[in-house]
Amino acid sequence: MTPARSFPDNAVRPVLVVGAGLAGLTAARVLLAAGVPVRVLEARDRVGGRTWAVPALSDGGEDSLLDLGATWGWDHHPHLRQLLGELGIRPFVQPSAGATAYQTPQGVHRLPHPSGSTGYLRFAGGAAVLCRTLAGQLPAHSLELNTRVTQLRRLPNGQGIEVQAEQGESPRTYAAAAAVLALPPRLVAHRVAFDPVLSAELLQTLREVPTWMSHAMKCVVVALVKSLVQRLNERLLGGRVNASYCATAGARKVHLVAPIDRELLCR
Ligand SMILES: Cc1cc2nc3c(=O)[nH]c(=O)nc-3n(C[C@H](O)[C@H](O)[C@H](O)COP(=O)(O)OP(=O)(O)OC[C@H]3O[C@@H](n4cnc5c(N)ncnc54)[C@H](O)[C@@H]3O)c2cc1C
Numbered sequence: 411m412t413p414a415r416s417f418p419d420n421a422v423r424p425v426l427v428v429g430a431g432l433a434g435l436t437a438a439r440v441l442l443a444a445g446v447p448v449r450v451l452e453a454r455d456r457v458g459g460r461t462w463a464v465p466a467l468s469d470g471g472e473d474s475l476l477d478l479g480a481t482w483g484w485d486h487h488p489h490l491r492q493l494l495g496e497l498g499i500r501p502f503v504q505p506s507a508g509a510t511a512y513q514t515p516q517g518v519h520r521l522p523h524p525s526g527s528t529g530y531l532r533f534a535g536g537a538a539v540l541c542r543t544l545a546g547q548l549p550a551h552s553l554e555l556n557t558r559v560t561q562l563r564r565l566p567n568g569q570g571i572e573v574q575a576e577q578g579e580s581p582r583t584y585a586a587a588a589a590v591l592a593l594p595p596r597l598v599a600h601r602v603a604f605d606p607v608l609s610a611e612l613l614q615t616l617r618e619v620p621t622w623m624s625h626a627m628k629c630v631v632v633a634l635v636k637s638l639v640q641r642l643n644e645r646l647l648g649g650r651v652n653a654s655y656c657a658t659a660g661a662r663k664v665h666l667v668a669p670i671d672r673e674l675l676c677r
Pocket of ligand 1: 428429430431432433434451452453454457458459460461478479480481482483557558559560592593594597601602622623624626627628
């Protein structure tokens with residue numbers, strides 16, 4: 411990270427952070443802490459990127475938010491733990507002891523609980539709570555939603571860069587000391603133009619960097635839930651089913667939803 415004082419000619423120009431996911435908002439936080447003015451541009455109408463939770467029950471409030479993107483952090487990630495501490499977010503440890511059971515027409519099957527599945531951290535309100543909290547700490551007017559960056563142009567004589575964006579139907583131009591692109595490299599390669607153009611080698615690398623979990627999709631099924639979870643609850647687990655049951659089918663994950671018992675979850 412370069413402190414603001416290294417940009418004397420661009421003292422009033424912010425560093426533009428493109429993308430208000432975890433990476434972009436964390437970068438903005440670090441830059442601001444170093445005294446660098448920052449502006450965050452986000453294409454969607456929300457922050458969070460691939461962390462996103464949706465309400466599963468109409469009357470469930472925050473307790474019914476289910477992750478459609480990232481869900482877990484891990485106990486052995488010191489940077490995450492530190493960030494959570496600084497943001498005042500207290501994760502809870504996903505219960506990992508107990509039975510795993512499922513029912514088919516042939517009967518009830520019980521699985522030995524897999525070993526090594528401890529230390530999974532979850533977040534009340536979903537993992538997107540990190541981004542919401544980070545965004546909430548940005549200075550006023552430094553985050554612009556619905557703003558898709560389309561082009562970065564390097565200005566001559568070290569004057570920084572000019573960034574073109576679309577805000578709805580309207581084109582926008584920003585002057586910046588520098589830009590941080592905090593989006594999947596493939597999106598950079600395919601959706602952002604550069605002047606001067608990037609080298610063929612760099613473009614190729616951007617195209618080839620895999621986007622983690624880009625194969626995955628989650629959806630929420632509510633209608634089935636009550637009867638299924640109630641049956642599980644009554645017949646298999648002695649009344650201990652709590653939150654969502656997450657079934658993996660190929661690359662898809664399906665949350666089967668029941669009202670969350672926060673007390674049970676937090677134990
Ligand atoms: C289904 C699923 C499950 C996952 N589960 C886990 C998990 O349990 N644990 C875990 O650690 N990780 C998990 N991940 C991965 C995790 O979500 C990502 O690694 C992480 O959220 C990436 O953050 P990011 O800020 O780098 O990118 P993103 O979250 O993708 O943020 C990029 C942002 O840039 C914006 N953007 C894109 N193009 C432009 C543009 N031209 N102009 C302006 N803005 C733009 C996007 O709208 C987005 O908000 C999962 C991912 C998925 C999809």
